Amino acid sequence: MVVIDTVEHMKESRGVHLFHYPMSNCSQRVRICLEEKGIPWIEHIVDIVKGETTSEEFIKINPKGEVPVLIHDGITIRDSNDILQYLDKTFPEPCLFPSGEEEEMEKWLKLSSDIQDPVKYLTFNFIFGKAGIANKEILHKLSQNMDAREKYEFYLSFQEGHSQELLQEQIEITHNAFEELENRLSQKDWLVGDRFSIADISWITHTHRFKKMKFPFARYPHVEDWYGRVTAKRSFKQGLLDYESAGQNIFFSMKTSIDNFLGYGVQGVEWGVKPSWTSPLLTLVPLLASYVFLKNGVTLLGLSVSRPVLLTTLAMAFVMTFRSAYKKTHSIAKYSYESAVKTMRAVIVTDYGGREVMKINLKQPRPKVVAPDDILIKVRAASVNPIDIRVRGGYGRVFFKLMRKKAKVDNKLPIILGKDCSGVVTAIGSEVTKFKVGDEVWTSFPVFATRGSMAEYVVSKETHVAKKPSNITHLEAASIPYVAMTTWSAVVNIAKLGPDSTKGKRVLIHAGTGGIGSFAIQLIKAWGGHVTTTCGTAGIAMVTELGADEVVDYRKENFESKLSAKPKFDVVLDTLGPKVQPGSLKLLDRGGFLTTLLSPVMLYTDQSGLIVGAIRALTALARIAVPQKLFHGRTFRWAFHTPNGNALETIAQLVEQGKIKPIVEKTFTLSDADLAYNHVEQGHARGKTIVIMEE
Numbered sequence: 001m002v003v004i005d006t007v008e009h010m011k012e013s014r015g016v017h018l019f020h021y022p023m024s025n026c027s028q029r030v031r032i033c034l035e036e037k038g039i040p041w042i043e044h045i046v047d048i049v050k051g052e053t054t055s056e057e058f059i060k061i062n063p064k065g066e067v068p069v070l071i072h073d074g075i076t077i078r079d080s081n082d083i084l085q086y087l088d089k090t091f092p093e094p095c096l097f098p099s100g101e102e103e104e105m106e107k108w109l110k111l112s113s114d115i116q117d118p119v120k121y122l123t124f125n126f127i128f129g130k131a132g133i134a135n136k137e138i139l140h141k142l143s144q145n146m147d148a149r150e151k152y153e154f155y156l157s158f159q160e161g162h163s164q165e166l167l168q169e170q171i172e173i174t175h176n177a178f179e180e181l182e183n184r185l186s187q188k189d190w191l192v193g194d195r196f197s198i199a200d201i202s203w204i205t206h207t208h209r210f211k212k213m214k215f216p217f218a219r220y221p222h223v224e225d226w227y228g229r230v231t232a233k234r235s236f237k238q239g240l241l242d243y244e245s246a247g248q249n250i251f252f253s254m255k256t257s258i259d260n261f262l263g264y265g266v267q268g269v270e271w272g273v274k275p276s277w278t279s280p281l282l283t284l285v286p287l288l289a290s291y292v293f294l295k296n297g298v299t300l301l302g303l304s305v306s307r308p309v310l311l312t313t314l315a316m317a318f319v320m321t322f323r324s325a326y327k328k329t330h331s332i333a334k335y336s337y338e339s340a341v342k343t344m345r346a347v348i349v350t351d352y353g354g355r356e357v358m359k360i361n362l363k364q365p366r367p368k369v370v371a372p373d374d375i376l377i378k379v380r381a382a383s384v385n386p387i388d389i390r391v392r393g394g395y396g397r398v399f400f401k402l403m404r405k406k407a408k409v410d411n412k413l414p415i416i417l418g419k420d421c422s423g424v425v426t427a428i429g430s431e432v433t434k435f436k437v438g439d440e441v442w443t444s445f446p447v448f449a450t451r452g453s454m455a456e457y458v459v460s461k462e463t464h465v466a467k468k469p470s471n472i473t474h475l476e477a478a479s480i481p482y483v484a485m486t487t488w489s490a491v492v493n494i495a496k497l498g499p500d501s502t503k504g505k506r507v508l509i510h511a512g513t514g515g516i517g518s519f520a521i522q523l524i525k526a527w528g529g530h531v532t533t534t535c536g537t538a539g540i541a542m543v544t545e546l547g548a549d550e551v552v553d554y555r556k557e558n559f560e561s562k563l564s565a566k567p568k569f570d571v572v573l574d575t576l577g578p579k580v581q582p583g584s585l586k587l588l589d590r591g592g593f594l595t596t597l598l599s600p601v602m603l604y605t606d607q608s609g610l611i612v613g614a615i616r617a618l619t620a621l622a623r624i625a626v627p628q629k630l631f632h633g634r635t636f637r638w639a640f641h642t643p644n645g646n647a648l649e650t651i652a653q654l655v656e657q658g659k660i661k662p663i664v665e666k667t668f669t670l671s672d673a674d675l676a677y678n679h680v681e682q683g684h685a686r687g688k689t690i691v692i693m694e695e
Contacts, residue, residue: 009400014071015040016034016070017042018031018041018044020045021046025205025206028240029204030068030070030083034241037091037094046058051135051249059145063185064151068080072090072337072515076301081112081202084429097198103192105194105199108191111177111239114173117170118171118174122164123209125158133158138155139159164272166425167269168269169341171270172368175369178217181220181319183437190226196230196233204227204330208227213656214265214267219428219525235309255484268329270370271331272333279321279324279325284318287311314331318329325655338368345670346454346456347418352397353392353394358674360670364416369459371429373429374428374461375460377426377441377454379693380459380474380693381421382478383421383482384679384680385419385515388418388452388680394606396606399602399605409451415452416454418458418532419445419452420443422443425439429462435462435467439465440470441467442467442476442481459497459642463591464643464646465648466646466649467652469652469655475692478690480519480655484523484648485642485644490573491507492647493523494635498527499650503527503528504530507529507571507573508572510533510572512533512539513539513684516573517535517543517544518574519663522654526660530549532550532552536553550566558583559580568589570589571595572593574598576598577582581624585636588632596637597640600617601638623639665688667691669692670691
């Protein structure tokens with residue numbers, strides 16, 4: 001460090017003096033600003049590694065022991081953002097503070113300051129590593145300086161080791177900031193105004209630092225473009241790149257690459273990976289030992305094993321264990337990561353039971369994008385489905401536990417209810433290509449999902465999402481996805497109906513006024529099929545308006561007797577269960593399909609456990625399906641709701657063409673969600689019940 005005789009001497013000196021450290025993030029932005037403005041300046045390098053920021057000389061300049069410090073004609077400025085603004089006011093050409101943009105500039109500079117802690121935590125953990133641990137002498141000096149207490153506590157905590165949870169929180173804060181940058185840069189070329197400014201300088205050094213640690217920037221293409229424009233500037237090269245050591249760059253690049261490969265990098269920590277390379281090492285040691293020391297074969301348990309066979313076997317064992325360890329290291333530990341810093345309102349179930357276990361949590365952790373195909377949606381409206389009420393009561397908990405484990409979904413209570421919604425995309429994963437922030441979308445969720453749509457935010461998968469029909473509101477759109485995908489599973493995936501294979505087909509739909517029934521009527525009619533449906537007296541007008549060709553009033557007549565003289569049906573959609581199945585099968589033509597939405601799988605596994613319950617369910621299926629197929633040529637199948645973004649795209653087109661209309665019976669706000677569920681629990685609904693997320 002250039003030694004200053006006295007502080008008073010510096011106050012009397014003329015010109016711009018900058019005390020900085022080449023690798024300091026804050027020092028970099030000041031140097032870029034000086035170069036951008038072409039200001040002559042006198043350099044004072046303060047070596048942080050050697051502890052020069054804790055020296056008596058430097059403490060006189062900045063009691064906190066931090067760089068950069070700018071002294072100009074006796075005026076001392078210590079905060080990097082303050083330095084940038086001072087330089088722009090004192091040396092106005094070229095102007096880096098667009099006039100009339102004070103509020104916007106303040107926003108970006110504040111966000112830059114707020115993210116300084118994540119920059120520090122992640123830099124030390126993912127770039128410096130053990131090399132960033134301060135020596136005892138530096139720690140002792142910092143401990144004696146009350147102004148540097150925060151810095152001392154950070155070094156101490158880093159030496160002790162930062163937890164994965166803490167680092168995940170810092171990574172999340174960083175993602176939140178870059179999401180704001182991405183949103184701004186998707187609309188404008190620069191952060192403030194229409195030209196390069198102090199805000200860009202303040203953020204480019206952060207971005208450059210995160211680039212070095214291989215932060216996942218694929219989610220932010222507009223930030224990448226902006227980074228390319230700024231780094232091409234002469235001032236960036238002279239103020240930052242020229243101060244970087246080639247040797248250090250190579251070392252840190254190799255370190256971060258190795259860390260990422262082994263699962264210790266940013267991505268691994270964000271995904272909750274807990275790397276374990278013990279098995280590959282245990283197989284590698286005997287392989288190397290055998291290769292070096294073993295010249296002939298060996299005898300194991302009386303069997304003679306040649307050297308080539310032994311080496312081949314050990315090599316195969318090493319490859320298998322290495323591959324397994326690598327796969328685990330580069331796979332997400334579990335989905336549904338919850339934010340450590342943001343909360344939301346949500347309807348949750350704290351235990352399995354009745355209405356008493358359901359409540360509105362005002363501070364539920366908000367979900368966040370983690371996986372490459374994740375989409376974060378701000379929910380505008382969500383529908384209430386009867387399956388939610390059954391899940392609340394514990395329905396399917398044994399089977400769902402298996403499905404959640406397979407899907408890497410948290411199985412713990414509380415769970416958030418809701419199986420579909422309509423809303424706006426607020427963040428996307430790095431591999432999402434079909435959607436962008438701001439898109440209006442709708443989606444449905446697997447029945448085993450524990451983080452559902454009855455909340456202000458929800459994460460869905462790209463393959464489960466489609467753009468909302470443009471001609472209906474979010475409230476109307478929320479009524480469709482779950483019933484649409486359940487119907488699709490039954491009549492398309494199983495019964496093989498479709499736009500080109502439904503015309504002229506006769507379809508019987510039970511309970512036509514319900515959510516699934518009312519949708520199924522419209523879908524089959526849109527594709528040219530003939531629809532017969534059952535409903536109560538009060539629902540006849542509704543299903544007739546939806547397009548039903550024939551209606552059976554179940555309150556006045558038996559559907560089997562009424563329809564027995566009619567032509568047989570090609571497809572029966574059963575939404576009521578065993579009580580209508582025998583009669584429905586008799587009305588089904590040879591080669592026809594009866595698909596039921598009420599499978600006993602969940603009930604039996606809840607009663608008898610996974611294995612016995614599965615056997616009971618398959619036996620029940622075979623008892624009906626096998627005789628029907630062998631003796632009557634009919635197919636009896638269970639249908640399950642399956643999210644399908646491509647199918648939702650097809651449905652959206654039909655909605656926009658006016659062939660399918662949303663049927664909404666009642667609307668509630670999130671604050672009154674309990675009333676919405678009580679209404680659905682009463683039964684006999686005519687359309688869907690919707691919960692809107694009031695602001």
